Amino acid sequence: xxxxxxxxxxxxxxxxxxxxxxxxxxxxxxxxxxxxxxxxxxxxxxxxxxxxxxxxxxxxxxxxxxxxxxxxxxxxxxxxxxxxxxxxxxxxxxxxxxxxxxxxxxxxxxxxxxxxxxxxxxxxxxxxxxxxxxxxxxxxxxxxxxxxxxxxxxxxxxxxxxxxxxxxxxxxxxxxxxxxxxxxxxxxxxxxxxxxxxxxxxxxxxxxxxxxxxxxxxxxxxxxxxxxxxxxxxxxxxxxxxxxxxxxxxxxxxxxxxxxxxxxxxxxxxxxxxxxxxxxxxxxxxxxxxxxxxxxxxxxxxxxxxxxxxxxxxxxxxxxxxxxxxxxxxxxxxxxxxxxxxxxxxxxxxxxxxxxxxxxxxxxxxxxxxxxxxxxxxxxxxxxxxxxxxxxxxxxxxxxxxxxxxxxxxxxxxxxxxxxxxxxxxxxxxxxxxxxxxxxxxxxxxxxxxxxxxxxxxxxxxxxxxxxxxxxxxxxxxxxxxxxxxxxxxxxxxxxxxxxxxxxxxxxxxxxxxxxxxxxxxxxx
Amino acid sequence: xxxxxxxxxxxxxxxxxxxxxxxxxxxxxxxxxxxxxxxxxxxxxxxxxxxxxxxxxxxxxxxxxxxxxxxxxxxxxxxxxxxxxxxxxxxxxxxxxxxxxxxxxxxxxxxxxxxxxxxxxxxxxxxxxxxxxxxxxxxxxxxxxxxxxxxxxxxxxxxxxxxxxxxxxxxxxxxxxxxxxxxxxxxxxxxxxxxxxxxxxxxxxxxxxxxxxxxxxxxxxxxxxxxxxxxxxxxxxxxxxxxxxxxxxxxxxxxxxxxxxxxxxxxxxxxxxxxxxxxxxxxxxxxxxxxxxxxxxxxxxxxxxxxxxxxxxxxxxxxxxxxxxxxxxxxxxxxx
Numbered sequence: 001x002x003x004x005x006x007x008x009x010x011x012x013x014x015x016x017x018x019x020x021x022x023x024x025x026x027x028x029x030x031x032x033x034x035x036x037x038x039x040x041x042x043x044x045x046x047x048x049x050x051x052x053x054x055x056x057x058x059x060x061x062x063x064x065x066x067x068x069x070x071x072x073x074x075x076x077x078x079x080x081x082x083x084x085x086x087x088x089x090x091x092x093x094x095x096x097x098x099x100x101x102x103x104x105x106x107x108x109x110x111x112x113x114x115x116x117x118x119x120x121x122x123x124x125x126x127x128x129x130x131x132x133x134x135x136x137x138x139x140x141x142x143x144x145x146x147x148x149x150x151x152x153x154x155x156x157x158x159x160x161x162x163x164x165x166x167x168x169x170x171x172x173x174x175x176x177x178x179x180x181x182x183x184x185x186x187x188x189x190x191x192x193x194x195x196x197x198x199x200x201x202x203x204x205x206x207x208x209x210x211x212x213x214x215x216x217x218x219x220x221x222x223x224x225x226x227x228x229x230x231x232x233x234x235x236x237x238x239x240x241x242x243x244x245x246x247x248x249x250x251x252x253x254x255x256x257x258x259x260x261x262x263x264x265x266x267x268x269x270x271x272x273x274x275x276x277x278x279x280x281x282x283x284x285x286x287x288x289x290x291x292x293x294x295x296x297x298x299x300x301x302x303x304x305x306x307x308x309x310x311x312x313x314x315x316x317x318x319x320x321x322x323x324x325x326x327x328x329x330x331x332x333x334x335x336x337x338x339x340x341x342x343x344x345x346x347x348x349x350x351x352x353x354x355x356x357x358x359x360x361x362x363x364x365x366x367x368x369x370x371x372x373x374x375x376x377x378x379x380x381x382x383x384x385x386x387x388x389x390x391x392x393x394x395x396x397x398x399x400x401x402x403x404x405x406x407x408x409x410x411x412x413x414x415x416x417x418x419x420x421x422x423x424x425x426x427x428x429x430x431x432x433x434x435x436x437x438x439x440x441x442x443x444x445x446x447x448x449x450x451x452x453x454x455x456x457x458x459x460x461x462x463x464x465x466x467x468x469x470x471x472x473x474x475x476x477x478x479x480x481x482x483x484x485x486x487x488x489x490x491x492x493x494x495x496x497x498x499x500x501x502x503x504x505x506x507x508x509x510x511x512x513x514x515x516x517x518x519x520x521x522x523x524x525x
Numbered sequence: 526x527x528x529x530x531x532x533x534x535x536x537x538x539x540x541x542x543x544x545x546x547x548x549x550x551x552x553x554x555x556x557x558x559x560x561x562x563x564x565x566x567x568x569x570x571x572x573x574x575x576x577x578x579x580x581x582x583x584x585x586x587x588x589x590x591x592x593x594x595x596x597x598x599x600x601x602x603x604x605x606x607x608x609x610x611x612x613x614x615x616x617x618x619x620x621x622x623x624x625x626x627x628x629x630x631x632x633x634x635x636x637x638x639x640x641x642x643x644x645x646x647x648x649x650x651x652x653x654x655x656x657x658x659x660x661x662x663x664x665x666x667x668x669x670x671x672x673x674x675x676x677x678x679x680x681x682x683x684x685x686x687x688x689x690x691x692x693x694x695x696x697x698x699x700x701x702x703x704x705x706x707x708x709x710x711x712x713x714x715x716x717x718x719x720x721x722x723x724x725x726x727x728x729x730x731x732x733x734x735x736x737x738x739x740x741x742x743x744x745x746x747x748x749x750x751x752x753x754x755x756x757x758x759x760x761x762x763x764x765x766x767x768x769x770x771x772x773x774x775x776x777x778x779x780x781x782x783x784x785x786x787x788x789x790x791x792x793x794x795x796x797x798x799x800x801x802x803x804x805x806x807x808x809x810x811x812x813x814x815x816x817x818x819x820x821x822x823x824x825x826x827x828x829x830x831x832x833x834x835x836x837x838x839x840x841x842x843x844x845x846x847x848x849x850x851x852x853x854x855x856x857x858x859x860x861x
Contacts, residue, residue, distance in 0.1 A: 506686040
């Protein structure tokens with residue numbers, strides 16, 4: 001303290017050199033609102049998983065319709081109720097398109113005989129056995145246990161084709177060495193009952209036992225074929241293609257005999273016995289050339305033989321597009337309505353509120369029914385679109401209105417008005433962006449409820465969306481419910497899809513709501 | 526007194542709202558063309574005469590063999606006046622036109638005869654659902670963040686999110702078909718209180734109450750956890766109450782304040798039921814009747830049932846609002 005008077009000059013330095021400025025640049029990165037929200041969202045593990053599932057489901061809906069060989073309108077009754085089958089599990093007893101059956105010998109031999117006819121033919125190589133691999137086990141009480149392949153239960157059918165198709169079929173057989181045509185039977189050799197006389201799977205001798213058609217068995221328990229045989233030179237069928245094993249003009253009593261493959265009917269047409277599975281491949285790849293190579297239904301087929309995978313994906317895609325477009329339109333209407341009501345307040349607000357009160361009290365069912373009655377000629381999609389818009393915007397409007405009440409008297413808004421901004425500018429440039437966060441969240445929450453309402457309405461049959469290449473998840477569930485006990489796979493896949501979708505959308509929506517709520521910042525510790 | 530005025534005001538507003546909706550509905554319905562369908566066995570003239578007697582149509586014109594071929598519509602407002610007059614003077618809501626079961630019969634009688642199954646199923650569902658839901662919610666709140674809570678909360682989220690269509694199908698397949706605990710369809714007949722009828726109603730009841738169990742469990746858990754962490758609970762404990770006493774006397778009662786109104790409204794909503802469940806389990810209830818009236822375009826049925834559903838919805842909403850005022854002393858409705 002004593003030598004304060006004579007401090008050496010060199011001890012003095014300029015303040016400016018020491019960099020005493022207090023405006024230190026922040027070291028940390030600024031956190032924007034969105035980034036903050038995203039961080040909070042990621043902390044919620046359930047929501048992240050849900051978001052991933054939603055992305056997968058959306059991708060499924062977008063991509064699958066292009067990948068499958070079928071379209072929604074493709075149907076084939078002969079493949080109705082086909083069980084789900086994946087090539088991946090073909091050699092296991094799971095997801096292989098088969099049903100486990102335990103039945104008496106009489107029922108077993110019907111299916112066994114269908115497969116037995118193929119043994120030794122060109123089709124055997126691709127394993128067209130109705131009973132998987134022709135394998136069975138006999139249970140204690142003398143029942144036969146086997147796996148029934150739903151792709152081949154149709155077996156063979158009688159079909160009338162014109163002579164041109166007949167030749168084309170033979171040409172196809174010669175080219176690909178796949179047998180489609182099988183020896184046919186005389187009319188008198190077919191089963192006598194009405195329901196069985198057209199069943200081409202009875203290619204063997206049958207008899208009637210208490211009103212049912214049962215096969216005549218030889219001493220080994222095998223069926224005895226009853227094909228139409230003619231002496232060489234008397235063939236009526238003009239057939240010149242591959243024949244079944246052991247029948248290449250066989251000798252008997254000094255004559256050469258042939259099986260007949262096509263029964264001529266009036267008009268130069270032929271009635272032939274075809275293996276339907278092979279015919280399907282022929283018809284789609286050789287005649288229609290529509291990209292369908294072989295019957296393959298990963299999720300099974302409906303009662304009318306539509307591919308469930310294709311229908312489900314197309315239905316889901318439709319539902320997504322539909323829900324999102326409705327949410328956007330509702331957001332647009334709700335934003336304008338809520339903005340006007342919230343900004344002007346007073347009598348205008350009161351009037352508009354009463355109108356929304358009444359509108360929101362109208363049950364959805366009444367709206368959609370009245371629209372349906374009055375717009376009979378319009379498409380069902382349009383009706384549903386209008387019905388969802390008619391009352392759907394009210395929630396959005398009240399969200400926006402609330403935000404407008406909060407922000408319309410803030411200083412920056414007053415400043416903007418003082419500077420002469422028009423109402424419109426104040427409303428949509430200054431106040432509206434504040435309500436965007438909550439609006440987007442409620443939009444995300446509205447999408448699953450939209451999908452749910454759409455599903456229930458089509459389930460109840462009030463709206464029938466199925467037309468052309470459009471279907472919906474609800475339509476699928478409704479169509480499959482009558483067969484719930486016998487063919488549960490028809491409803492199972494759409495139901496699982498719907499359940500997964502709703503569950504993940506709910507979790508995702510909850511996460512999003514928490515993420516956009518800044519008051520929760522740091523709350524989770 | 527302000528309370529009474531408030532209730533009165535709300536009731537009046539509700540009635541106005543209801544009236545506006547119904548008038549809109551009536552006018553829109555009456556603008557539709559009248560189509561009398563039916564095969565050769567149906568005497569169409571009978572319907573036209575019936576319609577004329579109710580002044581839905583007038584100036585009938587006949588062809589040579591006495592069949593009605595043309596008619597004029599009565600002005601809609603006149604029809605509305607007559608419709609209201611018939612309802613209030615005679616309790617006559619119109620006649621069935623299209624649903625073969627109720628053709629040419631009063632719709633009100635049909636409606637009343639369809640009420641018991643719907644009400645019974647909903648009552649069973651509430652009786653089962655409310656206590657289980659509350660119980661699970663209380664359990665989850667008391668054992669917060671233990672495995673019990675996690676299990677209950679996960680189940681609740683699943684049940685709330687998964688639509689009732691899916692778990693109704695599951696119940697139908699597993700309980701009714703695979704395990705054969707219940708019949709696949711509801712028993713026929715009107716002996717609604719018998720044991721076999723009760724059993725056959727169970728699948729639908731279960732499907733209905735799963736959703737409400739989940740709803741109540743979630744609501745109760747949220748409310749109770751909030752109350753349990755409040756300061757008066759700490760005070761109660763410091764006064765010397767055991768944890769059980771404090772929970773039952775202070776926490777539970779307070780948490781019931783927001784829950785009770787929704788239970789009350791559930792008992793109003795008992796009347797309406799669920800269209801999906803009734804359709805799926807083929808219950809001959811009001812919902813099925815409503816669906817039939819929509820599909821067959823039976824206007825008088827549609828008017829009556831729309832009014833009914835609309836009224837039930839509005840009443841449930843109002844009961845929730847008003848009962849808050851009665852139950853929660855902190856809320857003074859309508860006070861300035």
